[in-house]
Every structure is written in structure tokens, then in C-alpha cells.
Amino acid sequence: MDIKQRMEEIESLLNKYNYEYYVLDKPSVEDSEYDRLMQELLSLEEEHPELKSNTSPTTRVGSEVVTNFEKIVHQRPMLSLGNVFNEDEIVKFDERIKKEGFNPEYVCELKIDGLAISLVYENGVLVRGVTRGDGRVGEDITSNVKTIKSIPLRLSRDVDIEVRGEIYIDKKEFLRINEERKKAGLDLFQNCRNLASGSVRQLDSKVTAERKLNNFIYHLPNPLDYDIYRHSDALLFMKELGFRVNPKYKICKDVNEVISFINEATDYRSSLPYDIDGVVIKVNDIRMQEELGFTARSPKWATAYKFPAERVTTRLKDIKFTVGRTGKITPNAMLEPVRVAGSTIRKATLHNEDYILNKDIRVGDIVVIQKAGDVIPEVVKPDLDRRTEVLPEFIMIDKCPVCGTPLIRKEDEANHYCPNSKCDARNAQKLIHFVSRKAMNIDGLGERIIEDYYNFGYLTDIPSIYNLKNYKEELKSLEGFGEKKVNNLLNAIEESKNNSLEKLLFGLGIRHFGEKNANIIAKKYRTMENVKNATYEDLISTSDVGDVMAKSIIDYFKDENNLKTIDTLKSIGVNMEYLGSEIKEDSRFLGKKFVLTGTISAMSRDKLKEIITSRGGNVTGSVSEKTDVVIVGDAPGSKYDKALELGIEIWNEEELMSILDN
Numbered sequence: 001m002d003i004k005q006r007m008e009e010i011e012s013l014l015n016k017y018n019y020e021y022y023v024l025d026k027p028s029v030e031d032s033e034y035d036r037l038m039q040e041l042l043s044l045e046e047e048h049p050e051l052k053s054n055t056s057p058t059t060r061v062g063s064e065v066v067t068n069f070e071k072i073v074h075q076r077p078m079l080s081l082g083n084v085f086n087e088d089e090i091v092k093f094d095e096r097i098k099k100e101g102f103n104p105e106y107v108c109e110l111k112i113d114g115l116a117i118s119l120v121y122e123n124g125v126l127v128r129g130v131t132r133g134d135g136r137v138g139e140d141i142t143s144n145v146k147t148i149k150s151i152p153l154r155l156s157r158d159v160d161i162e163v164r165g166e167i168y169i170d171k172k173e174f175l176r177i178n179e180e181r182k183k184a185g186l187d188l189f190q191n192c193r194n195l196a197s198g199s200v201r202q203l204d205s206k207v208t209a210e211r212k213l214n215n216f217i218y219h220l221p222n223p224l225d226y227d228i229y230r231h232s233d234a235l236l237f238m239k240e241l242g243f244r245v246n247p248k249y250k251i252c253k254d255v256n257e258v259i260s261f262i263n264e265a266t267d268y269r270s271s272l273p274y275d276i277d278g279v280v281i282k283v284n285d286i287r288m289q290e291e292l293g294f295t296a297r298s299p300k301w302a303t304a305y306k307f308p309a310e311r312v313t314t315r316l317k318d319i320k321f322t323v324g325r326t327g328k329i330t331p332n333a334m335l336e337p338v339r340v341a342g343s344t345i346r347k348a349t350l351h352n353e354d355y356i357l358n359k360d361i362r363v364g365d366i367v368v369i370q371k372a373g374d375v376i377p378e379v380v381k382p383d384l385d386r387r388t389e390v391l392p393e394f395i396m397i398d399k400c401p402v403c404g405t406p407l408i409r410k411e412d413e414a415n416h417y418c419p420n421s422k423c424d425a426r427n428a429q430k431l432i433h434f435v436s437r438k439a440m441n442i443d444g445l446g447e448r449i450i451e452d453y454y455n456f457g458y459l460t461d462i463p464s465i466y467n468l469k470n471y472k473e474e475l476k477s478l479e480g481f482g483e484k485k486v487n488n489l490l491n492a493i494e495e496s497k498n499n500s501l502e503k504l505l506f507g508l509g510i511r512h513f514g515e516k517n518a519n520i521i522a523k524k525y526r527t528m529e530n531v532k533n534a535t536y537e538d539l540i541s542t543s544d545v546g547d548v549m550a551k552s553i554i555d556y557f558k559d560e561n562n563l564k565t566i567d568t569l570k571s572i573g574v575n576m577e578y579l580g581s582e583i584k585e586d587s588r589f590l591g592k593k594f595v596l597t598g599t600i601s602a603m604s605r606d607k608l609k610e611i612i613t614s615r616g617g618n619v620t621g622s623v624s625e626k627t628d629v630v631i632v633g634d635a636p637g638s639k640y641d642k643a644l645e646l647g648i649e650i651w652n653e654e655e656l657m658s659i660l661d662n
Contacts, residue, residue, distance in 0.1 A: 010041045014057040023244045055153040069139035078132045081304040094255040101638030108261040109249040111278035114168030124158035147209035152242040165217035169196045190343045217243040278306040293621030309370035314338040321401045323425030327418040348377035353396040362391040439507030440496045444489035463568040500579035512552045528576035590616035598633030
């Protein structure tokens with residue numbers, strides 16, 4: 001046997017043993033045998049590096065060091081799930097689907113508390129691992145993904161495929177790492193999710209390898225391409241390919257079985273070796289999923305039941321006020337530190353004056369706190385039985401805690417606002433919003449760093465972000481910053497200049513203007529100049545733009561300071577154009593609402609949606625009197641019947657292709 005054959009034989013054996021140990025949990029050899037083969041392969045690769053395979057198990061020890069993570073556009077968006085929090089909301093989710101004319105079977109899966117990941121394979125070989133990011137653009141962390149032993153480097157079949165799942169860390173491994181950090185005098189990680197998320201974003205893959213991360217794969221984005229028509233079959237297919245699929249899922253014939261599964265999961269949740277924060281409920285039938293479609297943010301055929309938030313009690317020591325980018329004043333509870341859902345909480349939101357007064361929350365109270373959605377800490381109520389003395393009632397402040405300007409409260413709102421547009425706190429919050437993930441997505445400029453830079457005078461307004469390069473030496477001298485970190489930050493700032501128009505529009509912080517609206521406006525108007533010159537009548541005619549938003553956009557571009565900001569950004573090279581596909585105005589599509597039903601053989605549903613959108617149309621999930629056209633493919637569902645009933649125009653595949661060809 002020659003050297004290349006021996007290396008291939010060892011690689012095959014190690015991959016087999018790795019799959020048995022980490023995926024099947026049924027090792028067939030002792031650890032010593034695995035280690036012996038690994039050492040032999042390492043030696044052979046060192047002697048003959050030209051023969052090393054891209055899928056060699058030795059890559060799992062971690063060796064690559066990167067300077068930053070490349071941004072990758074997902075071929076299909078990684079949408080988040082909508083949430084339900086109780087039995088009534090689960091039933092309503094089921095009822096909404098039944099109103100569309102379906103009688104669904106569901107698959108229930110445990111919701112792993114980790115980091116979402118997309119894995120791409122070509123000819124059965126792992127070529128890319130990408131984080132979810134903002135759902136459209138993620139980060140290439142392939143070198144770190146390869147260190148996770150439960151993720152196959154080569155599949156059992158030579159297929160081109162993308163799968164999605166969750167990277168997490170086991171509870172025991174979390175405790176082991178924290179124990180080591182405690183002995184070394186280092187800060188402890190707060191919870192498993194934060195540790196897993198931080199580990200996959202290490203620039204040195206050796207650090208990631210040492211963390212012993214794990215994963216479950218749970219989603220195949222395009223099952224019909226593999227002749228798979230049930231989500232449960234997709235799970236089996238992915239398992240056969242070599243992926244680690246969580247065995248604790250169940251096919252439920254109705255909503256009652258869904259609720260039973262959730263109750264069981266709630267009972268055994270604490271005994272699992274990994275953290276879960278809920279149960280994911282999916283329609284099993286893929287064609288039914290296609291019929292139901294998506295909202296702008298999430299699929300209509302799936303939802304996530306979130307476990308009730310953990311509640312604990314602690315003492316409210318004080319109430320302090322913060323100022324948001326719009327001037328909104330938020331009262332915050334200063335608490336005696338307490339652990340909630342894996343994190344130490346010292347501060348929690350109190351929302352607004354009415355919230356505090358209605359619940360009669362007072363400084364000195366023992367209060368009940370929880371993490372809303374297991375994320376944002378909030379004060380639920382005071383424990384009045386433990387109020388043993390007379391405490392002063394809450395009185396809302398009447399002046400801005402930063403600039404001293406008298407606050408205002410509009411009649412139709414519960415919040416107080418600082419009206420001073422030059423208030424330091426408002427300006428800092430505008431900067432924080434501008435660099436956030438859904439806006440310009442500038443890595444390295446977190447909230448605390450922006451506040452520090454603002455206080456030091458390095459940041460004054462949005463354009464000043466792009467002048468931070470003038471303070472390179474000063475930044476390097478700050479605690480926690482060195483040459484590499486500063487260079488990464490400055491590179492991220494420069495890269496953000498190339499963002500598409502919708503990211504910039506959202507980042508500017510126009511009031512009543514969300515991420516979805518920024519996409520719609522950017523796609524329609526194409527350039528910042530066109531948005532600036534848009535009339536109220538034109539804006540109000542745009543999908544999802546109402547009276548309040550249209551007026552807000554008009555008012556924003558009337559402000560000379562805002563226009564100056566945009567001109568400055570343009571002069572320093574920030575892109576002012578939409579970089580997505582161009583809308584080719586076509587009267588057969590422009591402004592019309594389309595619904596798709598059945599299977600179009602000529603192209604995927606995603607591609608057809610892209611074509612319709614590129615010609616100015618909108619694709620919705622259900623048929624109503626407002627629907628203009630229903631496109632019908634093979635095996636259409638109830639949407640076809642409803643279109644006939646309402647007399648809506650119907651295109652079959654032949655008509656569709658004729659229209660597109662012309």
C-alpha cells in the first residue's frame with residue numbers, strides 16, 4: 001500500500017469512528033486506537049503535505065488564524081421564527097393555518113439555545129460555514145466549524161446541499177471551562193449560549209477547537225429539490241447523510257399532541273445535557289409550507305413556543321433614567337445583583353411612568369424580575385407582602401437627565417421625550433443605532449465603546465465614525481485595544497461604505513421607519529437622491545408605507561442638518577444606491593399582489609418570487625379580494641379554489657412563461 005492510499009484509509013477510518021462517537025454515540029473502538037491513527041495521519045501529512053486532503057480529520061484540531069470574518073450573502077435568507085408563549089397562542093397558530101383550508105400535521109422539535117449556522121457542501125464536501133448574521137448576510141466561520149467533531153467534513157453521498165442548524169455547548173463543558181477560568185482568575189462566562197456564540201467567532205481556530213462545541217442540524221431549505229415532501233423525511237435524509245439530528249422530535253397529528261409534547265419537554269428540560277429555550281412547531285407537509293408562505297420576517301408555517309421566563313426576586317435599589325436616540329426617556333431599575341436564566345442581572349427596564357405607577361413599584365421594594373423572551377430583563381411587579389415599611393411613591397422626572405431640557409409627553413403616548421436634538425445622550429444613541437447589525441453592521445463598535453469614544457471626543461455625529469482612522473494611535477492606547485483590534489475596527493468601518501442603500505436608510509434613524517420599510521423604499525427609489533425628492537403622494541402609494549411614515553420621511557429630508565449629514569457621508573464614499581436587483585417596470589406586475597400555489601416546474605418558488613419582485617410586484621401568502629393574480633402550478637391547493645370563487649385572474653405555468661419570455 002502506498003503512502004497516499006494509507007492516508008486515505010486512515011482518514012476513512014477516523015471519519016467513521018468520529019461519526020460513531022459524536023453522532024451515533026456508539027463508539028466501536030477505544031480512544032487509544034483513535035488517537036494512534038490520528039498521530040499516524042498527522043505524521044504522514046507533515047512528511048507529505050502535498051497529499052493532505054481538504055477533509056482530513058486533522059483539520060479539527062484547529063490551525064487557521066484569520067484577521068476577520070468575510071461577509072457572506074445567504075443564497076436563501078435565514079429568517080427568524082415568530083413566537084408563541086402559551087396554549088391559547090398555540091391554538092391560534094393552528095387556527096390560522098386551518099383558515100387557509102389546511103388540516104396540518106406538525107413536527108415538534110426542541111429549540112436549542114445556541115448559535116444558528118448554515119453549512120454548505122459541494123460534491124459531499126464541506127466548503128462553507130456561515131453564521132445567521134442579520135438573516136441576509138452572515139460571517140464565514142468555516143475554519144472554526146471544521147473543529148466541531150459532530151459536523152461532517154464529508155457526507156455519505158456526493159451531493160451539493162445546504163443545511164441549517166444550531167451550534168451549542170454542553171452544560172458539562174460549560175462548567176469545565178468556567179472552572180478553568182476561575183482558577184486562572186479570568187472572568188466567567190454567563191451562560192452556554194454566550195460561550196458558544198463567542199467560541200465560533202474566535203479568530204484563532206485552535207481556541208474554538210479547545211471549547212468542544214457541538215451541533216444539531218434541523219432544516220433543509222430546499223427539500224423539493226431532493227424529492228422530499230415532508231419535513232420529517234428531510235430530518236431522516238440529513239441523518240443518513242451523516243448530520244447529527246436531534247432524536248427528540250415528534251410527528252404530531254393535531255394541536256393537542258403538540259401541546260402534550262411541549263408539556264413533556266417542559267418536564268424533562270432541566271435533565272437534558274444542553275440548554276433549550278422552547279419547542280419549534282413546523283407544518284410537516286412541504287407543499288403546504290410553500291402554500292402558506294412567509295411574512296417579511298418569518299415563515300407562516302412554523303413558530304417557536306418559548307418556555308415561561310424564569311422569575312426571581314431581588315431588591316430595587318434605585319431608579320435611573322436613560323435617553324434613547326429619539327429622545328425617549330426610559331426608567332431603569334438598579335437592582336441588587338441576581339442570577340436569571342444564566343446571567344447576572346443588575347439592571348432591568350421599567351418601561352415608562354404609567355408602568356411604574358400602575359404596578360406601584362417603589363425604590364426599596366423586593367421586586368420580581370424576569371427576562372422577557374429570555375433576553376431583556378424587566379421588573380414584573382413588587383412583592384407587596386414583603387413591603388414592611390412606608391416607601392416613597394415614584395415621581396417621574398420632568399427634565400432630561402443629561403441636558404436638563406424640560407421633557408414633553410404627547411397625549412397619545414405613554415413615554416416622555418427630551419426634545420433637544422443636540423442632547424449628548426440622544427446623539428450617542430443615534431450612533432449606536434447607525435452601527436447596529438440591522439443597520440450598517442460595523443463590527444467592533446458596541447454600545448459601550450461608542451459611549452467611550454463619544455465621551456473622549458473621537459465621535460460627535462454619524463460622519464465622524466468614518467474619521468476614526470484619524471485617531472488610530474489614540475485608540476491603540478485605550479485599555480483593551482491593540483494594533484490588531486484597531487485595524488479590524490477601521491477595516492469594518494471602511495467596508496460598511498459599500499453597504500446597499502437600505503442599510504444606510506435604516507441606520508439614519510428616521511422615526512417610524514423600520515428595517516422592512518427601508519428595504520421597500522430602497523428597492524423602489526434606487527438612490528438616496530430619489531428618496532430625498534419623493535413626494536408625499538408617491539410615498540403613500542408605496543406598499544406598507546402609511547400616512548405617519550410618509551410624513552416622517554418628508555420631515556426628515558426637510559431638515560438641513562439631516563441633509564448635511566447625507567452630503568457628508570456621500571463625500572467620504574458611503575454608497576448611496578440600492579445594490580439589489582433592479583426593478584424592471586412591467587405593467588403586468590408593477591404594484592400588483594400575487595399568490596403562488598402548486599409546483600412550478602420551470603423554476604423554484606424562491607426564484608419566481610425574485611422575478612415578480614424585480615418587476616415591481618408583491619408576493620403574499622393568502623388569497624383575498626385584494627389579490628390581483630394567482631399563479632397556479634401542478635397540484636394546486638385551496639388557494640386555487642378561492643381564486644376561482646373570488647373571480648381573481650389566474651395564470652398557469654404556460655401563461656406565466658409566455659409573459660416572462662415576452
